[in-house]
Amino acid sequence: MAQPSFAQPAVVIIGGGIVGASLADEITERGWTDVTVVDGGPLPVSGGSTSHAPGVVFQTNGSKVMSEFAMYTVNKFKSLVHQGDSCYLAVGGLEIATTPERALELERRYGYTQSWGVPGARLLDARETVRTWDLLDPSTVHGGLYVADDGIAKAVRAVAAQLDRARSRGATVLPHHEVLDVLVTGNRVTGVRTDQGDIRADIVVCCAGIWGPKVAAMVGQTLALTPLAHQFAWTGPVNDLAGRTSEAVRPVLRHQDADLYYRENGTGLGIGSYRHRPMPVRSTDLASWKDAAAAGGQPSVLDFTPEDFEFPLAETARILPSLGELELKNAFNGVFSFTTDNMPLLGPHASIDGFWTAEAVWVTHSAGVAKAMAEWIVDGYSRSFDLHACDLNRFERHQLAPAYIEAKDCQNFVEVYDILHPLQPMEHSRPLRTSPFYARELELGGVMLEANGWERPHWYAANDALVTSDRNTGWHIPQPGDWAGRFWSPTIAAEAAVTRTDVAIYDMTALKRIEVTGAGATEFLQSLVTGKMAKSVGSVTYCLMLDIDGGIRSDVTVARLGEEHYQVGANGAIDLDWMRRHLPDGSAVQVRDITAGTCCIGIWGPKARDVVQPLTDTDFSNAGFKYFRAKQAFLGTIEVTAMRLSYVGELGWELYTTADQGLVLWDLLMKAGAEHGIIAAGRGAFNALRIEKGYRSFGGDMTDEHTPVQAGVDFAVKMDQDFLGKDALLTREDDGKRLCLLTIEGENDIVIGSEPVYAVGMDQLGPNGTRGTEVDKFGHADEVDPRQEGRAIGYVTSAAYAYTLGTPLAYAWLPAGYTAPGTSVEIGYFGDRYRAVVTAEPAFDPEMKKIRC
Structure with missing residues (x-):
């Protein structure tokens, strides 16, 4: 976005909770001092989500940027002090497994800590887990994941500390100023209107949390955000914590199998639960600050619903039996923000200059998001974080439909702690977007996954018989493990092979x-x-x-x-x-x-020209239609824009036409290709073939x-x-890092993405460079698990089995010194280490003979 011409812009931050306060601190630290923070409630306890947040911080996340936000937040809050009190209690974090499935999931999550560099992470067996949280019933525990620097953020204290620092640099903080409107002249913001008067602004940043949708609507913006109530209870004293003078000693505890988490609170406990029906709330229905205060409460704190807390109490009694019967001293339904993809909403307005959004940010990620936003606003980009997955403008129009937003956000609430596969599609609001070929794809038994609302076939049941037919010329079909084998079929191997030997069509409409x-x-x-x-x-x-x-x-x-x-x-x-x-x-x-008015078929394979040329008078020969050229042509009665491109590494074209003629084009190609053995193939084969050919995928392989x-x-x-x-x-x-292709030695050692990569030999050394025992913060010594020794040097971005080559492949980011072809590495996959070697690319047809024929 073009930067404003003024040297010292006037900035108004709407919302003085943890995000707004963090942003005020970060942006004033960068020299912008004409900053005003406005909030409708009192500060630092404004009555939003920050004011009642229990402050539990777990840094481990399947998203690299979310873990990075959390790590920055932890490091910053550890150094923050307000009135002599720390803003962070680094008591550690413990995720427990009470089922074998969750124990495996914790192996995967440990891999995230290694991939993203979360410090102090250890996998614990059942004995170590119970010793770390000694009130757990040993019979209920299978294992745990411990992170030393997880803990408790004192959110209100952090708000006060950061607002104080911002004030010391010249910022103004205005509590009890409810924003009534955002003022816009032409296509640029000029200020905000509050119930106490107007405030001039060159830049307005919406950090209003659960009121975000209401503020965004003032500038005609829809946020993919739903405020949802979440149950939390502070207990009275429990015998096991009697006499405690410190707030917390044991790690914050997460029991994801039951959608619960716990933290100590002096002589009592805090219990949070997602194991209840979704309770969506509209921003416009929240109580005003004055009405909430008059009732002795906060706008973001709703009445407790005891019937929804019956399971949490029963489950707590099961895994923490020594606590006895718990008295709920202060129980409530607190409102937090959920988004349709569980990521924050960050960035500039699409058409109104000067209006920015930083929404759907939890305390865990608040300071990291604030740093990213301050960099983005001041410098025009974030030098510290990759923000593409958080960009406010990432959504398609259908994803901003109110019904879609609420349904998806409620689903995400229910699934917040579920074990979800990366390919697992949503189950509601489908189908939303279909290509003109959709009916034919269903007839062929297309196994549909979803991407950005598009129904996309991953493979076709109609091709199942190819696996054992005489068209199987010896290509290998792997036997992936349970996780890699989900949303997979041996039919994908057949579709990839036929693309290489004959011809296949692919639905590319979602492009x-x-x-x-x-x-x-x-x-x-x-x-x-x-x-x-x-x-x-x-x-x-x-x-x-x-x-x-x-x-x-x-x-x-x-x-x-x-x-x-x-x-x-x-x-x-x-x-x-x-x-x-x-x-x-x-x-x-x-x-x-x-996109919506057009469609695309990719036709690729050695026989692609044999299918297409008889349908047209246009010259599709190599001499008449070179690689990376485009032509307008008629195939039969259908006008197409043909582009000679190939993301699978075979001869062929992308054929574009209008949506009304798409089905006719599909039928024409399938009929003309019948004598050449044409099939329809899905995304499973496409992804494998594109990695064989060395093609990157933005958002995964590079950002x-x-x-x-x-x-x-x-x-x-x-x-x-x-x-x-x-x-x-x-x-x-250039720091020397490179995206490298890895060939994995084991023919069935298939990975998916985000796994850590280790240098060979690092498993001979412990975290301090020696093998032996490790003493934890509780004084317990344990033998170091070899799987956890050493630090990862990189991480996998995308992967697939290379059916043409008979080996698994993976892309990974590796540092200087490990990028030369022939370098041996290991990939951490759940509890295993897979041997791999850096390989020159492309692995398939490096001389480009097949694609240019």
Whole structure:
């Protein structure tokens, strides 16, 4: 987003809870001192989620950026002091397993700690787990995951400490100022209107928490957020904690099998429960601060519903039997924010300059998010965090439908502690988006998974017989483990093999398509992408969009269909937002999402030309239709835009047409390809083939924390062109990290992604460089589990079995010194170590003979 021209902008932060206070501290630390924090309630106890939050902090998360937010928050809060009292109690965190399935899940979560660098993590057996939380019934426990620096954030205290620091730098803090409106002139914010008067602002940041949807609506914005009530109870004194003078000694405890968590509170306990029906709340229905105060409460604290707490009490008695019957001294339903993908909502408004959002942020991640937002607002990007998965503008329009938001947020509440597979699709609101081929895909027994609302076949039951047919020419079918084997079928192997030997069609409709037209389109695109745009009509260019710091925002394919007519194959809604916000004022260029009105079939394989050429008078020969070229053509009666591209490494085309003719195109290709053995193939085969061929996937293999050289896509950068991020690219330091292809030795050792990678030999050394025992914070000594010795050097981004090559492959980020082909490493997979070797890429057809034939 273009930065404001003023040197010292006036900033208003709406909301003085943990996020707003953290942001005020972070942004004033960067020298912006004309900052005003407004809140409708008193401060530091404003009456929002922060005011009643129990403060339990667990840093382990399946998302790298969320763990990084949490680690920064812990480190910052450990150093914060208010009126002589610490803002963080580093008592540790313990997740327990009461089922074998959860014990395996904790193995996976331990892998996250190693991948993301969460310090002080250890897997515990049942004995160690009970010794760490000695009130647990040993018969109920299978094991645990312990993280030394997890603990209790004193959220209200942290609010006060950070607001004090912000004030000392010149910030103004205004409690009891309810925001009534956000003032906008033209397309820029000019201030906020409160019940105490107007406040001028050049930048307004919405940190209103559960009131976020209400504030966002003032600028015509819909947030994918639902406030939901969550049960929490403070108990009276319990005998096992009698005489306690400190607030907490034992780690915060998470019992995810029962959707419960616990923390000590002096002589009592705090018990939080997600094991109850979803209780969505509208921001507009929350009590006013004055009414809540008059009733002796807070707007975010609702009446307790005892019937929903019967299971938590019974389960607590089962796993902590010595506590006896518990007295609930202060029990309530506290309101927190949930989003449709469990990620925060961060970033600038799509069309109103100066309005920013930092919403759906829990105490655990608050300081990290605030640092990211301060960097983004002041510098134009975050130098510390990859924020693409948090970008406010990442959603498709259907994902902002009120019914969808509430249904998805309620589902996420129910599943908050569930063991979810990365490919597990949502079960409600389906189907939402279907290609014109959907009916045929169902007829073929398509096993549908969901992505951004699109129904996408992962494989087809109609191809099951291929596994044992005479078309099986010896390709290997692996036997993946339980986790890797979910949402998998041996039929995927058959579909990949037929693509390599004959021909297959793939539904590529879910690929985001953006049309860029009008006078100046070439110049506009050239300002954003790293490839050369002023090429001949019919050219197709693979290139990147960079952020201003030279990091990769996206990889795109740009086809020049006319002098000022381009079709961009993008990665999602944030690409569309990025392009639109960089349109110059008064530009004649039009940027339009054409995905819904069009469709795409990828037809690939050695026999692809045999299928397509008889259907058209257009020359589809290699001489007449070169690789990375586009043509308009008629296939039968259907007009298509054909692009000779291949993300599976075989001869073929992407065929685009209007949605109304998509089904006819499908039927035409299937009929014409029957004599050539054509099949429909799914995303399982597609992903395996693209990794064999060395193609990256943005968002997984590379993000904006990486440069083109690091990600191995510097061939897509033409430094003789001018584009956003070029100057930073020239001066940005290279830390030596690289995205590397790994070949895994075991033929069935298939991984999925996010697993830690270790240097071979590191399992010979303990955390301090020696083998032996480790003494925990409680003074207990244990033999060090070899699986936990040493630190991970990198992590897996994406992986698949390479059916063509007969071996599992994985992409991984590795540091300098470990990136040369032939380097041996190990991948931590649950409780195992898989041997792997860095491999030159692409692993398949490195000379590009098949794709260019």
